[in-house]
Amino acid sequence: MRFLNKGSILLIVILVFSFTTLIMGAEEEVNLYTNRHYDTDKLLLDKFEEKTNIKVNVLKGGSDELIEKIDREGEDTSADLLITADAGRLHRAKNKGLLQQIENDTLFNNVPENLRDTENYWFGLTVRGRVIVYSKDRVDPSELSTYGDLTDDKWENRILVRSSSNIYNQSLLASFIEIHGEEWATEWAAGVVDNMARKPQGNDRAQATAIASGVGDIAIMNTYYLGKMLNSSNPEEVKVAKQLEIFFPSQETTGTHINVSGIGLTKHAKNKENAIKLMEYLSSVEAQEMFAKANYEYPVNPNVEPSNLLSSWGEFKPQSINLSKLGEYNKKAYMIFNRVGWK
Amino acid sequence: MFKKIGFTNKWSVISFFLIILILMPSVFILIGFFNPISDTWLHIRRYLLKDYIYNSVILVFFTGLFSIIIGVSLAWFVNAYDFKYSNFFKWGLILPLAVPPYIGSYTYVGLLNYTGVIQTFLRNNFELVLNQSYFNIMSLSGAIFIYTIFLYPYVFLITHAFLQKQSASLVEVSKTLGKSPISIFFRIILPISRGAYVAGTTLVVLEVLNDYGVVKYFGISTFSTSIFQTWFSLGDINSAIRLSVYLMAFVIIVLFLEKLSRGGKQYSYSNTKIKPLKAKKLTGWKNWSMFIYAFTVISLGFIIPVLQLIYWSIISYGKILNMNIIQTVLNSIGVSLVGSFIILVAAVIIANTVRIKKNILTKNYARIAVLGYSIPGAVIAVGVMIFFLKMDNFIQLISGQNNMLLLSSSIFMLIFAYLIRFLAIGYNSVESGFNKIGTDFHEASRTLGNGITKTFFKVDLPMMKPALMSGFLLVSIEILKELPLTLILRPFNFNTLATRAFEYANDEMIHESAILSLILIFISVILVYSLTYIKKKGR
Numbered sequence: 107m108r109f110l111n112k113g114s115i116l117l118i119v120i121l122v123f124s125f126t127t128l129i130m131g132a133e134e135e136v137n138l139y140t141n142r143h144y145d146t147d148k149l150l151l152d153k154f155e156e157k158t159n160i161k162v163n164v165l166k167g168g169s170d171e172l173i174e175k176i177d178r179e180g181e182d183t184s185a186d187l188l189i190t191a192d193a194g195r196l197h198r199a200k201n202k203g204l205l206q207q208i209e210n211d212t213l214f215n216n217v218p219e220n221l222r223d224t225e226n227y228w229f230g231l232t233v234r235g236r237v238i239v240y241s242k243d244r245v246d247p248s249e250l251s252t253y254g255d256l257t258d259d260k261w262e263n264r265i266l267v268r269s270s271s272n273i274y275n276q277s278l279l280a281s282f283i284e285i286h287g288e289e290w291a292t293e294w295a296a297g298v299v300d301n302m303a304r305k306p307q308g309n310d311r312a313q314a315t316a317i318a319s320g321v322g323d324i325a326i327m328n329t330y331y332l333g334k335m336l337n338s339s340n341p342e343e344v345k346v347a348k349q350l351e352i353f354f355p356s357q358e359t360t361g362t363h364i365n366v367s368g369i370g371l372t373k374h375a376k377n378k379e380n381a382i383k384l385m386e387y388l389s390s391v392e393a394q395e396m397f398a399k400a401n402y403e404y405p406v407n408p409n410v411e412p413s414n415l416l417s418s419w420g421e422f423k424p425q426s427i428n429l430s431k432l433g434e435y436n437k438k439a440y441m442i443f444n445r446v447g448w449k
Numbered sequence: 450m451f452k453k454i455g456f457t458n459k460w461s462v463i464s465f466f467l468i469i470l471i472l473m474p475s476v477f478i479l480i481g482f483f484n485p486i487s488d489t490w491l492h493i494r495r496y497l498l499k500d501y502i503y504n505s506v507i508l509v510f511f512t513g514l515f516s517i518i519i520g521v522s523l524a525w526f527v528n529a530y531d532f533k534y535s536n537f538f539k540w541g542l543i544l545p546l547a548v549p550p551y552i553g554s555y556t557y558v559g560l561l562n563y564t565g566v567i568q569t570f571l572r573n574n575f576e577l578v579l580n581q582s583y584f585n586i587m588s589l590s591g592a593i594f595i596y597t598i599f600l601y602p603y604v605f606l607i608t609h610a611f612l613q614k615q616s617a618s619l620v621e622v623s624k625t626l627g628k629s630p631i632s633i634f635f636r637i638i639l640p641i642s643r644g645a646y647v648a649g650t651t652l653v654v655l656e657v658l659n660d661y662g663v664v665k666y667f668g669i670s671t672f673s674t675s676i677f678q679t680w681f682s683l684g685d686i687n688s689a690i691r692l693s694v695y696l697m698a699f700v701i702i703v704l705f706l707e708k709l710s711r712g713g714k715q716y717s718y719s720n721t722k723i724k725p726l727k728a729k730k731l732t733g734w735k736n737w738s739m740f741i742y743a744f745t746v747i748s749l750g751f752i753i754p755v756l757q758l759i760y761w762s763i764i765s766y767g768k769i770l771n772m773n774i775i776q777t778v779l780n781s782i783g784v785s786l787v788g789s790f791i792i793l794v795a796a797v798i799i800a801n802t803v804r805i806k807k808n809i810l811t812k813n814y815a816r817i818a819v820l821g822y823s824i825p826g827a828v829i830a831v832g833v834m835i836f837f838l839k840m841d842n843f844i845q846l847i848s849g850q851n852n853m854l855l856l857s858s859s860i861f862m863l864i865f866a867y868l869i870r871f872l873a874i875g876y877n878s879v880e881s882g883f884n885k886i887g888t889d890f891h892e893a894s895r896t897l898g899n900g901i902t903k904t905f906f907k908v909d910l911p912m913m914k915p916a917l918m919s920g921f922l923l924v925s926i927e928i929l930k931e932l933p934l935t936l937i938l939r940p941f942n943f944n945t946l947a948t949r950a951f952e953y954a955n956d957e958m959i960h961e962s963a964i965l966s967l968i969l970i971f972i973s974v975i976l977v978y979s980l981t982y983i984k985k986k987g988r
Contacts, residue, residue, distance in 0.1 A: 178838055182838075268668070305668075316581070340764065343564045444492065449670070
């Protein structure tokens with residue numbers, strides 16, 4: 107029976123290969139589902155492992171996919187913690203009953219109230235603004251004022267922004283639904299579509315580049331992309347970024363739209379204590395510097411100064427709404443975009 | 450009763466269970482189709498569906514058309530003519546297959562945009578700033594370009610292999626009858642190679658319909674992006690399933706129309722006497738124009754993107770921290786080897802059963818085996834996830850151990866998803882291998898009293914080796930490049946070259962993703978080269 111021998115040897119090889127990924131031992135560990143993939147995050151987690159002897163297992167993926175996965179896994183989920191780059195997504199996880207409340211003084215001290223869930227289901231870790239970036243040559247900052255002003259005729263054919271399938275645009279519009287109501291938000295979206303310099307395409311960086319190349323004059327984008335471009339390994343991209351300036355809209359009125367990347371403890375976490383330790387660590391002064399700087403974001407911990415670059419952009423007044431609302435109105439926002447033809 | 454449906458030997462029993470296993474996730478998915486229509490679905494139908502259909506049809510039609518034009522013409526040229534470096538082009542023209550389209554799209558955008566090499570060069574040396582729309586590739590036509598230039602090798606590969614073996618005698622007869630080369634191409638080559646390039650184009654079309662990376666990056670809504678959008682952004686899995694059922698119907702219509710258009714007149718032509726075509730030596734401008742045509746195609750599909758990636762790797766080299774590249778490479782290679790092996794074994798078992806036992810049941814095996822290739826990756830992912838979680842619940846029930854996800858947290862889940870997704874490719878290779886060796890030797894061995902299994906290992910397998918190897922390599926390349934399934938179904942701490950390259954690029958860190966993309970392309974090139982080497986030897 108040569109067949110059996112050959113076949114079984116191969117089978118054993120395959121089984122061994124497969125199970126090596128299964129066997130991770132019974133040591134202290136914590137399982138993290140995250141959609142951040144910065145190299146510095148790994149360094150930070152290594153540091154945590156060193157300090158506490160708790161092994162951090164990481165599964166990276168899109169936030170929606172990870173939430174779906176936790177949901178499907180139900181009570182047996184292997185996830186202890188979920189990190190996503192958008193408050194709306196954390197809210198969705200909470201709504202689906204995937205997260206649990208935490209009463210923890212360290213976290214309360216490290217994360218200001220407006221940057222965490224009203225019922226403490228999730229906590230912000232880093233903050234970014236969705237701002238207007240403009241051409242230093244062609245735009246006088248005195249022309250700029252509020253988000254609402256973007257629908258004015260003077261911006262016809264001058265606005266650059268990415269597609270509505272992007273979560274950052276959805277959250278921006280959701281914040282307007284909360285502040286101004288659905289009707290205003292619909293008119294705003296339609297007005298911006300009328301003023302677009304081109305059909306939405308590309309990512310946030312592509313919008314900034316399009317200003318430099320003269321396709322449009324102003325772009326709606328997240329703060330950290332400008333930081334990334336200023337530190338790009340392509341000297342041409344640095345040149346482009348230097349032609350641009352950041353404007354924080356709606357300072358006199360409702361404030362600039364902000365969003366967080368944040369963390370939540372799953373409802374069925376198996377390593378709850380270790381997970382909370384990691385949450386405390388990530389919000390601590392020591393970790394916050396690196397965690398926020400990795401992506402040119404603002405730290406949530408009030409005791410940590412933002413990086414020099416971010417400080418040079420100046421302080422700004424953020425929207426005062428609770429970030430949970432971004433999740434609540436996400437679907438509405440998405441549907442408005444479709445109705446007004448924001449591709 | 451078991452005898453009645455063909456359970457007469459080990460092979461048909463195993464095949465039957467394999468087929469059931471492969472069908473399970475689709476069943477879980479299709480149940481969702483019968484759920485009531487939601488508001489979201491009405492919204493999609495009113496505002497979005499038209500766009501999805503329009504974009505998908507345009508992409509599929511033009512990518513298919515251009516792939517046929519490029520693939521068939523080049524396959525004919527390298528076979529019929531001897532021009533500058535034509536021997537290199539015989540395998541070199543397959544190289545674009547080593548570049549995943551999503552990596553190709555990031556690379557081309559980076560190359561052509563304002564901060565890219567071309568515009569920077571013009572600007573800094575000649576102070577030339579051109580209209581940006583000339584450089585804008587992020588459009589429907591740009592996507593057609595990307596898909597065509599990286600996927601035409603499917604058409605080229607299959608048509609080339611066919612012409613190499615089958616065209617010689619017909620072409621020689623036509624020549625003696627005084628036909629011109631152009632008339633030979635249109636009246637002989639095109640009709641007889643129809644089966645080959647249709648098979649290749651079908652692969653191209655299915656790849657396009659399934660692709661997620663390129664269209665997402667370019668902001669084009671197609672069925673595949675909309676399935677992800679509806680499932681994740683709108684949180685409406687039932688509408689997502691509805692969309693995928695539409696997509697599958699679309700695929701079936703395309704395949705059906707193709708069959709219909711052939712009607713009764715099938716120019717299938719094959720000859721067991723393999724006689725290579727004698728290539729005509731070209732000189733002068735003809736020689737050069739052939740060379741330039743082939744070189745342009747290979748430059749666009751391989752040389753230019755690779756050079757760009759090399760440049761990015763160099764400028765970003767110092768910035769990449771903590772890459773753990775070796776582990777990532779090993780993961781990529783390991784998962785594609787194991788995955789391909791399992792897929793090939795399954796393909797052999799099913800194809801052998803179909804060959805030996807011809808009944809109503811086995812007739813449908815072949816169809817089910819290739820079904821997965823037409824199901825969108827996202828849908829396979831959900832189906833497999835639901836199926837594995839159900840199995841885990843069952844294991845918990847028997848073992849009495851709660852809170853443990855044995856199967857769904859393991860790499861088996863991912864490999865099983867690969868099996869469903871890529872069985873079609875393995876199966877087609879195995880089937881063509883079985884067709885080639887025929888059943889004479891098999892029956893002779895059976896008459897001598899050997900069983901099916903013994904006959905398979907002693908008689909069939911040795912003759913099948915080239916077909917199995919090329920199937921194995923094709924599947925390996927696919928798994929190496931695969932993205933949505935790997936992203937969603939992988940276990941903890943498991944990264945592959947494709948997922949890491951995608952993560953960097955998705956975070957708009959294209960330079961950082963370059964080095965991983967390069968390694969991935971390099972491994973695929975080795976596989977592509979081995980593929981042609983086997984084909985040569987197999988001849």
